[in-house]
Amino acid sequence: MTYLPLARKYRPQTFADLVGQPHVTMTLARAIERGRLGQAYLFAGQRGVGKTSAARILAKCLNCAQGPTTTPCQKCASCQSIRDGTSFDVIEIDGASNRGIDDIRQLREQIKFVPVQGHFKVYIIDEVHQITPDAFNALLKTLEEPPAHVKFIFATTAPHKIPATILSRCQRFDFRRVETSALVEVLTRLAKTEKIRIDDAALYAVARAAEGSLRDAEVMLEQVANFCDGPIREPDVTQLLGTVEHEVLMAWTQALLDRDANTALVTLSQQLEQGKEITQLLVGLLEHLRALLLTRTLASAKTDQPDALLVRLLDLPPDRISRLQEQAHHLEPQDLLLMAQVLAGAYDLARRSPFAQTVLEMVLIKLATRESWSSLGELAKRLEQIGQHQPPASSHGPSMPPSAPSGVVRAAQPTAAS
Numbered sequence: 001m002t003y004l005p006l007a008r009k010y011r012p013q014t015f016a017d018l019v020g021q022p023h024v025t026m027t028l029a030r031a032i033e034r035g036r037l038g039q040a041y042l043f044a045g046q047r048g049v050g051k052t053s054a055a056r057i058l059a060k061c062l063n064c065a066q067g068p069t070t071t072p073c074q075k076c077a078s079c080q081s082i083r084d085g086t087s088f089d090v091i092e093i094d095g096a097s098n099r100g101i102d103d104i105r106q107l108r109e110q111i112k113f114v115p116v117q118g119h120f121k122v123y124i125i126d127e128v129h130q131i132t133p134d135a136f137n138a139l140l141k142t143l144e145e146p147p148a149h150v151k152f153i154f155a156t157t158a159p160h161k162i163p164a165t166i167l168s169r170c171q172r173f174d175f176r177r178v179e180t181s182a183l184v185e186v187l188t189r190l191a192k193t194e195k196i197r198i199d200d201a202a203l204y205a206v207a208r209a210a211e212g213s214l215r216d217a218e219v220m221l222e223q224v225a226n227f228c229d230g231p232i233r234e235p236d237v238t239q240l241l242g243t244v245e246h247e248v249l250m251a252w253t254q255a256l257l258d259r260d261a262n263t264a265l266v267t268l269s270q271q272l273e274q275g276k277e278i279t280q281l282l283v284g285l286l287e288h289l290r291a292l293l294l295t296r297t298l299a300s301a302k303t304d305q306p307d308a309l310l311v312r313l314l315d316l317p318p319d320r321i322s323r324l325q326e327q328a329h330h331l332e333p334q335d336l337l338l339m340a341q342v343l344a345g346a347y348d349l350a351r352r353s354p355f356a357q358t359v360l361e362m363v364l365i366k367l368a369t370r371e372s373w374s375s376l377g378e379l380a381k382r383l384e385q386i387g388q389h390q391p392p393a394s395s396h397g398p399s400m401p402p403s404a405p406s407g408v409v410r411a412a413q414p415t416a417a418s
Contacts, residue, residue, distance in 0.1 A: 005218075005219070005222060006190060006194070006218040006219070006221065006222045007215045007218040007219055007222075010190060010218065011053055012050060012053045012054075012057065013057065013060075013074060013083065014057060014071065014072065014074075015028065015029055015054075015057055015061075015070065017057075018050050018053065018054055018057065019050065019178055019182055019183075019186055019214055020049065020050075020176060020177075020178035020179060020182050020214070021049070021050055021054065021175055021176065023173075023176075024043075024054060024173045024175060025054075027173070028054075028058055028061075028173075029070040032061055032062075032067075032068050032069065032070050033070060035068075037062070037068070037151070038151075038170075038171040039143070039144075039145075039146050039150070039151065039152065039169075040143055040146075040151070040152040040153075040154070040169055040170040040171070041055075041058070041151075041152070041153045041154065041170060041171050041172075041173065042128075042154045042155075042156065042159065042162070042167065042170040042171070042172045042173065043055060043153065043154065043155045043156070043173050043175060044155075044156050044157075044159040044172060044173070044174050044175065045157070045174060045175030045176065045177075046157060046175075046177055046212060046213060047157055047213055047215070047216070048210075048213030048214055048215030048216045048217075049175045049176065049177060049178060049212065049213060049214065049215075050175060050214065051155040051156075051175055052092075052124065052126055052155055054173075054175075055122075055124045055153040055155060056082060056083075056090070056124070057072075058122075058153060059082055059087075059089075059090045059120075059122040059124065059151075059153070060072040060078070060079050060082045060083070062118065062119060062120045062122065062151065063078045063079075063082065063087070063089055063090070063115070063117070063118025063119055063120060063122070064076060064078060064079055064118075065077070065078055065079075067119065068119065077117060078117050078118045081117070087117065087118070088115075088116040088117065089115040089116055089117055089118040089120065089121050089122065090118075090121075090122045090124065091110075091121070091122070091123050091124070092124045092126065093107070093123065093124065093125045093126070094126055094127065095125050095126055095127040095128045095129070095130040095131050095156075096127050096130040099130050099131045099132050099135060100132060100134075100135055101132065101134045101135045101138050103135065104131070104135040104138045104139050105138060107123065107139075107142075108138070108139075108142050111123070111142065111146065111147060111150045112147065114149055115149055119149070120149055120150065120151050121149055121150050121151070122150075122151045122152075122153060123150070123151070123152050123153070124153045124154075124155065125152070125153070125154050125155070126155045127155070127156060127157065128154040128155065128156050128162065129156045129157075129158045129159070129161035129162050133163065136162075136163050136165070136166055137165075139166070140165055140166070140169070143166065143169045143170075144169050152170075154166075154170065159172070159174075176212075177211070177212025177213070178212050178213070178214050178217075179212075179312075179315075180204065180207045180208060180212075180315035181311075181312075181315070183206075183207035183210060183212075183214060183217045184200075184203050184204060184207045186214060186217070186218075187203050187206060187207060187217055187218075187221055188203060190218065190221065191203070191221065194225070196221070196225045196232070197230070197231040197232060198221075198224070198225075198231065198232035199231065199232065199233060199234070200317050201233070201234040201246070201317065201320075202224070202232045202233055202234045202236065202237045204315070204316060204317055204320075205234050205237040205238060205241075205243065205246075206220045206221055206224065206237055206241075207315070208243075208315055209237070209241050209243055220237075220241065223240065224236060224237055224240055224241075227240050234246065239274065242275070242276060242277060242280055243280060243284065244271065244276065244280065244281060244284035244285075246320060248267065248271070249284050249285065249287075249288040250288070250323065250327065251263075251267065252264065252267045252285065252288075253285065253288050253289065253292070253327070254327065255267065255368065256339070256364065256367045256368050257331065259368050259369060259370070260368060261364065261365050261368035261369055264364045264365075264367075264368045265361065265364060265365070268281070268360065268361065268364060272357070278350050278356040278357055278359075278360050279347060279350055279351050279356065281360065282343060282346055282347040282350060282360060283347065285343055286340060286343045286344060286347060289336055289339055289340040289343065290340060291314050291316070291324055292324060292327060292328045292331065292336050293328075293333060293336040293337060293340060294310065294313055294314065295310060295314075295321070295324045295325055295328040296328040296329075296331055296332075296333050296336060297333050298310055299325065299328070299329075307321070339367055342363060342366065342367060343363065343367075346359055346360065346363040
């Protein structure tokens with residue numbers, strides 16, 4: 001049997017399977033139930049969040065033998081052909097390679113024909129923003145008044161590149177990035193089904209590296225599973241993906257906080273020997289400082305359930321958050337903020353400079369050998385004390401006016417009238 005990658009094997013087949021997009025699935029389901037189907041839909045969002053999968057599910061709902069329905073049977077010929085990508089009524093078009101006006105003219109000729117098997121002909125155009133302006137103009141009239149048996153579904157990662165005339169003719173749905181906690185739940189279920197042994201720290205590392213993309217997370221999980229012989233640990237994930245291990249970031253940041261330049265540079269050398277990229281190291285340090293800053297700030301904030309908010313913001317397991325709280329306990333938020341600003345500036349410089357390693361080395365030395373930074377609160381107190389300071393009054397007579405600064409001619413004193 002032909003091997004199927006995880007991203008294809010576990011591709012969502014119903015609205016209930018679609019992860020992290022309840023606002024999309026609920027709206028489309030209600031539109032089907034009430035018979036209020038639009039002629040064109042635009043699915044916008046970053047890669048791997050389910051845009052094309054949602055388009056196929058919607059096409060399946062419309063063309064199921066029992067449909068239109070919100071729960072396609074998955075057994076009829078129409079459902080199976082759409083699932084396998086062989087349906088004559090669901091035409092998927094790559095907008096990057098079919099972007100010219102001739103391609104659109106051919107499409108306009110084809111939509112005249114009625115469906116072969118289902119109730120509708122559904123045209124799914126992926127990366128629709130790649131279509132040329134002339135081709136968009138040729139599509140306008142058809143898009144506004146298509147035949148009753150035709151539905152258009154556009155998918156794009158760059159909706160701002162689509163002409164307003166096209167946008168105004170579509171119902172737009174913005175797909176959200178999938179939260180890390182949701183990604184971890186899906187990956188845990190897949191790992192259990194596929195009998196992949198992986199610990200929680202490694203799952204979180206994969207989910208964070210995916211940056212909200214479920215497809216990327218599934219691809220990374222499969223890649224890591226092929227990389228490791230035994231149980232998968234976080235160091236295996238960081239080694240394969242080029243990210244920085246959490247324990248390394250903890251110790252590295254602590255060296256900077258302790259003004260230990262030698263340890264900071266040794267850690268940098270070790271990471272470079274492992275093949276880590278300079279920009280990736282800067283990103284890791286910056287993300288860790290962000291985590292410390294949020295942890296320290298929320299510790300003193302008067303908010304309900306600060307720990308729950310911290311879990312949502314940091315995308316880390318509870319034991320990691322506890323360690324962050326221990327490390328951030330004695331730190332000042334202003335110090336962490338200044339360090340984060342320095343690292344952010346270094347990242348912007350390093351990604352454009354041919355001397356990226358030198359930039360990181362200088363930043364580490366600067367942070368580790370910094371003078372004691374006064375917090376903003378201490379500076380405010382000093383300014384307040386200086387403003388309230390009054391020169392002591394003399395007990396032997398009226399006080400003399402302060403001497404003028406050098407280089408300033410004092411105005412002549414008026415003489416008494418004779």
